[in-house]
Amino acid sequence: MAGETRESVPRVEGPLSWVDASLVTVVVASTAVVVASGLVQVSFGAFTMSIGAAWAAVFDPLVWTNPQVLLRLFLGEGIGNAVASALGVSTAAVDLPKETLIVWQIRMPRVIVGALVGANLAVSGAVFQAVTRNELASPFILGVSAGAGLAILLTLIVFTGLAALLPLVAAGGGAVAFLIVYAIAWKGGTNPVRLVLAGVIVSAVFGSIQTALFFFADDLGVVQSAIAWTTGSLTGVDWEQVRTALPWTFVALPLALVGSRQLNVLLLGERTAKSLGMSVERVRFALSAVAVLAAGTAIAVAGVVGFVGLIVPHMARQLVGSDYKRLVVACVFAGPALVTLADVGARLALSPAQLPVGIVTGLIGGPYFLYLMRKRDGLGDL
Amino acid sequence: MSDGDPRGDGGETVEPPAATETAEPTTERGSEAESGGDRTAGTPAETSDSPHLSVRDVALSYGDGEPVVEAERLEVPAGEITALIGPNGSGKSTLLKAIDAELSPDRGAVTFDGRDVEEFGTTELARRLGLLSQEHDSPGSTTVRELVTHGRYPHRGFFERLTETDHRAVDRAIERVGVEHLADRPMGDLSGGQGQLAWLAMVLAQETDALLLDEPTTFLDLHHQLRVLDAVRELNEEHGVTVCVVLHDIGQAARFADNLIALRDGEPYEWGPPDEVITERLLRDVFGVEAEVGFGPDGPRITPRRAVDD
Numbered sequence: 257m258a259g260e261t262r263e264s265v266p267r268v269e270g271p272l273s274w275v276d277a278s279l280v281t282v283v284v285a286s287t288a289v290v291v292a293s294g295l296v297q298v299s300f301g302a303f304t305m306s307i308g309a310a311w312a313a314v315f316d317p318l319v320w321t322n323p324q325v326l327l328r329l330f331l332g333e334g335i336g337n338a339v340a341s342a343l344g345v346s347t348a349a350v351d352l353p354k355e356t357l358i359v360w361q362i363r364m365p366r367v368i369v370g371a372l373v374g375a376n377l378a379v380s381g382a383v384f385q386a387v388t389r390n391e392l393a394s395p396f397i398l399g400v401s402a403g404a405g406l407a408i409l410l411t412l413i414v415f416t417g418l419a420a421l422l423p424l425v426a427a428g429g430g431a432v433a434f435l436i437v438y439a440i441a442w443k444g445g446t447n448p449v450r451l452v453l454a455g456v457i458v459s460a461v462f463g464s465i466q467t468a469l470f471f472f473a474d475d476l477g478v479v480q481s482a483i484a485w486t487t488g489s490l491t492g493v494d495w496e497q498v499r500t501a502l503p504w505t506f507v508a509l510p511l512a513l514v515g516s517r518q519l520n521v522l523l524l525g526e527r528t529a530k531s532l533g534m535s536v537e538r539v540r541f542a543l544s545a546v547a548v549l550a551a552g553t554a555i556a557v558a559g560v561v562g563f564v565g566l567i568v569p570h571m572a573r574q575l576v577g578s579d580y581k582r583l584v585v586a587c588v589f590a591g592p593a594l595v596t597l598a599d600v601g602a603r604l605a606l607s608p609a610q611l612p613v614g615i616v617t618g619l620i621g622g623p624y625f626l627y628l629m630r631k632r633d634g635l636g637d638l
Numbered sequence: 639m640s641d642g643d644p645r646g647d648g649g650e651t652v653e654p655p656a657a658t659e660t661a662e663p664t665t666e667r668g669s670e671a672e673s674g675g676d677r678t679a680g681t682p683a684e685t686s687d688s689p690h691l692s693v694r695d696v697a698l699s700y701g702d703g704e705p706v707v708e709a710e711r712l713e714v715p716a717g718e719i720t721a722l723i724g725p726n727g728s729g730k731s732t733l734l735k736a737i738d739a740e741l742s743p744d745r746g747a748v749t750f751d752g753r754d755v756e757e758f759g760t761t762e763l764a765r766r767l768g769l770l771s772q773e774h775d776s777p778g779s780t781t782v783r784e785l786v787t788h789g790r791y792p793h794r795g796f797f798e799r800l801t802e803t804d805h806r807a808v809d810r811a812i813e814r815v816g817v818e819h820l821a822d823r824p825m826g827d828l829s830g831g832q833g834q835l836a837w838l839a840m841v842l843a844q845e846t847d848a849l850l851l852d853e854p855t856t857f858l859d860l861h862h863q864l865r866v867l868d869a870v871r872e873l874n875e876e877h878g879v880t881v882c883v884v885l886h887d888i889g890q891a892a893r894f895a896d897n898l899i900a901l902r903d904g905e906p907y908e909w910g911p912p913d914e915v916i917t918e919r920l921l922r923d924v925f926g927v928e929a930e931v932g933f934g935p936d937g938p939r940i941t942p943r944r945a946v947d948d
Contacts, residue, residue, distance in 0.1 A: 523775075534790060
């Protein structure tokens with residue numbers, strides 16, 4: 257064969273050979289958006305400071321040169337000190353200026369949690385879009401949001417004793433709903449259509465029960481709290497939420513990246529995937545579980561933030577293509593960009609009142625699909 | 639390929655004919671620069687016999703329904719090309735699913751190289767038996783090379799990177815079907831025929847010693863039909879790969895295959911070399927067509943006259 261000599265040159269294949277210009281652009285642009293939104297976010301509040309002052313506080317050398325400060329913030333007082341001493345770092349208290357203290361102690365968590373929520377939801381949506389082979393799937397397509405919503409309402413209204421465990425209950429409710437969906441869809445195996453239909457069934461029933469429960473709420477505060485949870489809000493998040501989300505994020509996102517080759521093969525059609533030796537059912541369930549873990553992580557700290565998991569993978573696909581390795585990485589960066597930007601909107605739109613961030617993501621999501629519908633004639637054709 | 643009479647007349651088990659020996663002895667890798675190097679990894683030539691597929695007393699159905707296919711005995715002889723023919727709904731694709739272990743028979747078994755296909759692990763089977771299905775789909779932005787690389791899936795561990803062997807297999811497959819010039823183009827830009835060649839390359843990159851092809855030429859223009867069939871024929875002749883292919887065009891099947899299996903209503907009507915299978919009676923009984931069958935230089939020639947109802 258003619259071309260053989262050309263191929264005898266050993267191919268240079270570094271571990272990052274799949275990174276291309278479009279991905280780098282997405283990563284850099286998204287990071288810029290996160291930093292910019294973060295700076296705006298931390299400069300607002302009861303104690304208003306200029307963007308310049310906020311910048312100075314975020315990059316205060318006292319924070320960055322004393323690792324114990326960051327360790328204590330990210331890991332909590334006890335573990336942070338333990339890790340610091342294990343690493344041989346001083347555990348001495350550091351006197352921080354007022355601005356730095358306000359930004360780091362009170363305002364940064366909101367930006368960090370927003371970024372974690374965005375990354376988890378975007379990756380979760382990307383995985384579900386491959387699993388259901390439907391580019392309009394979201395992390396909540398298999399009943400996760402309905403299960404979480406119902407669990408939240410039950411906790412706030414019926415089992416009020418569990419209120420302290422609300423984040424855990426919410427994520428757990430989502431996972432349980434997902435398992436019910438899978439059980440309903442299972443008949444010697446599943447397929448994307450059966451899964452989506454089962455998701456619709458469970459979401460409809462759980463949604464109705466959830467709405468019914470609102471009637472039994474006798475306190476406006478409870479209703480507001482329930483709405484904040486079921487639309488998703490970053491108001492009032494703390495380092496506690498960062499510590500809750502961080503470990504699970506570090507489990508779910510790498511797993512999704514590792515699964516990217518499986519996702520790519522799954523996209524070739526079930527029969528092809530099987531003929532290539534994939535155990536389709538096992539892989540599909542495992543990947544769905546990873547996606548539910550990511551969605552559950554986001555729910556536990558911010559409630560059910562809609563549209564992020566739907567639009568971010570969709571946008572990312574337009575920019576970097578459908579290869580899942582690139583797509584997952586793009587989502588890890590673009591998700592935080594959308595959520596932190598939307599959260600700036602949530603804070604500033606009706607200032608001083610604050611909206612749940614989920615309302616803003618919904619307001620962004622609708623027009624995005626209107627734009628897509630106008631631009632692409634084929635969208636929505638069956 | 640003339641001795642390929644796969645029929646076990648009566649009931650006694652006739653050993654399928656041995657694989658057609660591949661021409662040259664296989665040289666190990668390393669000398670590929672001058673030999674062209676485009677041989678299949680672990681070619682059957684190295685072990686001297688290709689696997690044969692046989693179907694024993696099977697009944698196939700979907701769910702709890704009536705059997706769609708019932709066959710007492712069918713052989714896909716080693717190292718030869720066997721075409722499944724029959725009208726729509728005669729059970730060709732169903733039979734192919736059983737051969738690929740996608741459909742579990744209600745009774746009986748399909749054996750691959752003497753072993754029940756259902757006993758194979760999924761990866762193990764995928765390394766030895768490739769399938770080009772009709773129901774395939776790829777994201778439009780996937781390039782031909784990326785698609786073909788997926789053919790290496792069964793050969794890679796969960797965390798394994800592409801090895802030099804994988805890259806070579808991908809290059810060979812791309813060259814064999816002649817899509818080098820399209821290798822970096824996205825699938826969404828290709829015509830139907832070019833796309834089908836890319837899919838064939840993906841299956842060839844799997845480097846299996848048997849291939850199942852489900853209507854690989856349907857909907858293609860004549861040029862691409864021949865490109866697909868030529869690539870398969872070449873692979874069969876050079877490496878003795880066993881091929882089982884569903885074809886819609888009887889004339890094409892007769893010219894292309896060493897053996898035909900004609901199915902009617904889920905049962906084998908006749909099987910054997912094209913000369914013996916293609917008869918006016920078969921065309922009437924199986925396909926509902928009145929036709930004249932003549933003899934051309936490359937097998938039977940069919941001139942359809944009119945459709946008949948029975």
